[in-house]
Amino acid sequence: MFSILRTMWVAFTHMFRKKLTVEYPEEKIPLPPRYRGRIILSRDPDGGERCVGCYLCAAACPVDCISLQATEDENGRRYPSFFRINFSRCIFCGLCEEACPTYAIQLTPDVELSEYKRNNMVYEKEDLLIQGQGKYHGYNYYKVSGMAIGGKGKGEAQHEDAPIDLKTLLP
């Protein structure tokens, strides 16, 4: 009997506690920077696209929501001719970000993705590509890798020695 009254009293005192509700559209919870929200494509520090069209993200995607077509420009630099993510399928697992070898595809702390039409959930490359570098600053794939493109030959990348001429005997 006493415990019943005590229960009721405790429930009553909760009236004066701080409410846990966050009134969402007016106030928002700050999301951590590594939150897995809307997917973006980032650029390298020089403003070029980071994506090299390797299809690893599309292969890693468990729901097959990424589709792209790789192509090459006149300098031999690979880039996607189209890049399409269907956000109505995406489960925001972040496997594409883990698979990406060039830090191109990244997940951002933006979760407000509602649309009135289903077709609007399909994001094209111009919707995905941002101007900045996203979470990983200062990384430029073509400056690090040994691949030769126009304006940069073999052995000119960072931390790379000039190629060894196998035909000579001199050290």
Add this chain to the structure above:
Amino acid sequence: MSETLLTILIVVGILLAILSSAALLIWLERRMLGFWQDRLGPNRIGPFGIFQPLADVVKIFFKEDWIPPFASKRIFVIAPGISMFTILLSFSVIPFTSTIHVAEMNIGILFFLAMTSLGSYSVVLAGWSSNNKYSLLGAMRGASQMLTYEVFMGLSLMGVVMMSNSFNLETVVKAQQGLWFFIPQFPGFVIFLIAGISVIHRLPFDIPESESELVAGYHSEYSGMKFGMFFVGEYVGIIMVSAMIVTLFFGGWLGPHFLPPFIWFSIKTLVFVLFFILLRASLPRPRYDQLLAYGWKVLLPLTLLNLLILGAILLA
């Protein structure tokens, strides 16, 4: 203005006031439950979300009013009506003030008891006509609960009747001019409070409904406005039992003169309505056999003891 016209106006006014305050109670309950669970409750529509019941009513009106093909159709349709009808009828004996009342009956308390007993027909008929196992279980529990509370509810009121020498609710209120009956009749008050919770099937005694085990108990199969009638009937029931407690034990419209009598009545009723909501926020539901045992083994002897002592005092 003739006498009859005034009476009709009062009747219609009371009916509208009760139904609209029952609608408001839906909002109040959700809001208060929210507060007592560290939430905010509905606060979007209108100031403080006060128009929430309007949205609920519009929604429930546009829902499909489905009668299951396996149901016993005629009884299925009548049952929610009985619940509304009996509860609204029992309001007719409650004196809101010394002038505002529907019917001044010499048998007011008995009429109230009769109407609440008839109300349990709606539970049994609804559960039976739904032709659904869960509904039937809910109906059987409703019947067993009725067997429990009916016994000690009537007897717990007899103390008040003995002290005021009348079944007439106005006389009962006037007899409390010196001292409200909840002080000399405290056991009677507590027992009637417990019986009142059972009458309107509120938590912790919502055994015929028990969402956690019987889907929605006797009204599992109801949809649309027929469900709405059970729903509104429940909220009208809360107001009715609160008003009854106020009339019988807390001096009805009596109070210091700086507020009009009707306001005093409303404030006291509101306190008990909030108390019923607090009960819902805090207490778990007992098993129905526990309620039966509690009613027959504890509350009935207590009531009889209360009557015995009071009788001895009054005769001495």
